[in-house]
Amino acid sequence: MPEEPDAERRETVVLSVVIPMYNEEEVLPALVSRLRPVLDGLGAAHEVVAVDDGSTDRTAELLAAFRLGWPELRVVALRRNSGHQAALTAGLDRAVGSFVVSLDADLQDPPEKIPEMLALARGEGLDIVYGVRVDRSSDTGFKRWTAGVYYRLMRRLAGPSVTAQAGDFRLLSRAAVDALKALPDQQRVYRLLVPWLGFPSGQVTYERAPRVAGRTKYPLGRMIRLAVDSVTGFSAAPLRIATWLGAGAFVVCLGLLVYTLTAFALGRTVPGWTSLFTGIVFIGAVQLICVGLLGEYVGRIYTAVQNRPTYFVRHDTAAPGAPGAGDAGEGAGSEARVPAPRA
Structure with a gap:
């Protein structure tokens, strides 16, 4: 299991932003140019946990370059491509902020909404704030139709607590993150797991933008796999x-x-x-x-x-002696996320 961060660091970091990414070299410059001003404008301590899900392009190289001038950027590199939800799990396991925002790298979900999410959570004492898409005109007609079918089906099977048109753009309190980390699920679908927790929640709305660059990492095959995991994981x-x-x-x-x-x-x-x-x-x-x-x-x-590990970490730049954070060699800080044993 990941080592617990020291208490001092955990208390000082107000917000962690977890970004799973796989082969996102084309979109990274645009992501950094939009995300960094937003976080700097918060006036609070923060970190960005970029989870490199076994990328085969220049994603790792670009992340290392951006870290030179952005000390809040933390890179968690997985040994192989483990999938979007597993990469998101790796980020949540290591995020130390009092609040944690999960964000995709493609900028279809606007990082400019993060301050609004944080303000809503603090102002109303919420543990979860969902980013809800009220306009998906940038998506293809087929994708809008399949998304509508998916959310109607999930609300019918998993209950009305599932927020329609809410993907993986959300804010979680430390209590919600710790509750998720305690669950033994291996094939995780967070858009269903998070509502299942039952924590107080709110939402902010936004228009879904087109992907800034690169190709989608959720083709039809992965969408079908996500739907199957959602149905079989939450309903008989x-x-x-x-x-x-x-x-x-x-x-x-x-x-x-x-x-x-x-x-x-x-x-x-x-x-x-x-x-x-x-x-x-x-x-x-x-x-x-x-x-x-x-x-x-x-x-x-x-x-x-x-009970195999959900993912293996090659290195974490925040770990002592990890590549990019000290003098250790390749593989320092390597570990696996092993699900909790079942009774």
């Missing part, structure tokens, strides 16, 4: 769907049986391949769907039993 409804599909198949089988007996009684016993083919295909499809749903849940159980 798919298993109930399998049950209903089985019941429906049983009804169809009864209908085919009645049809067969009627045809036999009327002497119409000429074999008909259409009804036979349709019945076999339908029942086979239902069985495969049910097996697939069961397999998804069994796979999650298998992953939980393995």
Whole structure:
């Protein structure tokens, strides 16, 4: 588990900004030019925790260059690409601020909203402030449609506490962050985990901007994976769907049986391949769907039993002796985030 920061540092840092990034060399200059003035204008101690999720471009090189003139920038480099939610977990595990903001590097979520989030949390005593997208016209029609379906489905399965159109741009209090760190979940979906905590929350609204540069890191395949993790991680409804599909198949089988007996009684016993083919295909499809749903849940159980670390850290520039923070060599400060043991 990550080492606890010393009490003095934890008390002095008011705000931590966690930014997971993977191959974001094209957008980094724009991100720094917009984020740094915002944080400097807060007039409070802060840190920026940039989590390099195993980038293969010049992201690590650019981060090292920006650190030379920006002491508040802290780089946590993962040994391999572990995924957006795992990189976000790494940042939350290491952030020391009294409040922690998670922000994507693509600038579709405006960093200029951070002071408003902090003011709202402090003024109303909130532990969570969501950034809610009220205008997604910059997204494609397909993405807006799929996002709408996703949030409607999640609110139905996980409950109305899930804020519609709220992604991973949010502010968390230290109490909320510590509660998240204590959870044993390995395949985390924070847009569902955070509302599940039940802490007092508020929201700020904004218009979602186009990506400043580079390509999206959430293509269709990853969006589908996120949806599957969301559904199977927070609801047993798919298993109930399998049950209903089985019941429906049983009804169809009864209908085919009645049809067969009627045809036999009327002497119409000429074999008909259409009804036979349709019945076999339908029942086979239902069985495969049910097996697939069961397999998804069994796979999650298998992953939980393995209890493998969610990520491995190659180095953290805030760790004593880490590359960029001392005279140690490559790999100093390396550690893994191991989920808490289950009873």
